[in-house]
Amino acid sequence: MVMKHRSIISQVLASILINAIYAMQNYPIMFINTLLAPISILVVITFVSHGALVGMGIEGALIMTAVMSGVSMQGDISHLKNDLKLQDMVVTSPTGPMAYVAGMGISEVVFSIPVLILLIILASIYLHPTLLQSLTIIAIMAVMFVFSVSLGFFLSTLTTDIIQSWGFSGIVTVLLSTIPPVYYPLSYIPLPFRYIAYISPTTYAAQIAQAAMGYVNINMTSLAIDWSVIIAVCIALFIIGYKKARWREP
């Protein structure tokens, strides 16, 4: 059998089928799991603020859905690599790391479709975003998605078993979602603790989204800094993921 053409689209599709489509077909409980994480915090924030922060909460949930893709991907890749040895089989095949990771990343987005649909409905009810505001939020989500997927792949290649992977997931989730002010304004955090929040790129992403919808007022310089930080962190993580992640082991 001689192959005429190898399709990179097929290689990306393979990961989407394995990690999303077939998993959703046979393990529907995963839908609930995907919905729970971002929605539960949104509900708590809405209740505690008596509805005042529902808009910011929806934005936060959208950003967190993008970020959680990378966190979930880290666990999924680690399981497929360490427990099922799928990644070893893929390494010894014409698929390269970029196609594999792209497919795994997209599979997490596919998995998030139910929560995204729910959040889009909520956004259309509570936020009424303009086209520009919608594009801003989509752009933030895209940057956060690439950032989290790069981080997730890098961490997954360092893990040797699923327990270690859970450890990484827990730490990353806390650092990127629990501590930073993603669902509420940065000003709610008293000084000097506010400076700690600046460590997380999600703080900058949330600030841009909150400013875009008019929930907080920040000047153009701050906005430019926020964009620069999230793009720089995203590029840095992408390069680290690309260069340092282990595909063929040294």
Place this chain on the structure above:
Amino acid sequence: MEGLKIRKISKTYDGKKYVLKNVSMDFMQKGILAIIGRNGAGKTTLIRILATELMPTKGSAYVEGIDIVKEPTRARELMAIVPQEARTIPWMNPKQQILSYLLYRGFSYKEASSLALSSIKKLNLEQYANKLSRTLSGGTKRKVMVATVLASEARIIFLDEPTTGLDPISRRELWVLLEKLKKDYLIVLTTHYLEEAEYLADKIAIIDNGRLIISGSIGELRKKAGHEYSIRIEGDKELKMPKVANISKIEKGYQILTSQKEAFAISEKLMAQKIKFSTNPVSLEDLFYYFAKRSINDEEESDEGEW
């Protein structure tokens, strides 16, 4: 097709202890090469290097003339692996598993679907094709893993301990399958089961402590050992045969490895002494112990500082 050429492959993780030391050998275009050795001998490291999962510290290998170190992407188009402890994906059925793997190899969805069905048919897995993998027996899961790689265009297949943990019947079934497949593929497998290597392999490589002790067909190994027959003597009574060189104490008796000519003479002496014994062609197990023991002796005498 040039088959597989391994050239002075060494591997160390810390720069001090070598997991593989200068391993070199050639293998033909088609057939089965069995790599045998004790736990930790370096079998899996070698197979992972050959399958381009792991970089060697020194040396290289060539598949159909393609350097696996310098051109891994080209080499990967020719090869596929079922790693040690690889498992079928529990939330997928065999059809989905094979289809997904073929997509990774770059086939279109249509081609992959068709090839997946052919492979399922070829390996008599039709009745399991749509059943979730988590419901299949261990033997069937292994067959699915083999079907997965065989569905592809790869012609060099690495199987790392493919029958470990299988019951004797499932193991035999897989042997029969591999026996058929070796006519069309170059299969490199590692195994702990010496009878498996003896049954299947066209060439056997014995690895111990990272070194290739010897390689060849079972007949060549017998010749290289200089022993064609194994005489097993029952009981622990003192034997009156001072001139026999390769005599060793084994469980419940003695074993003598010897040439055909000597085997006749020894048999006559044993019969004269009315001692119960059996004579058989030397098995791979006998050869493995013989070469492994020789290797340990050589190593003790050699200069360790070389590495």
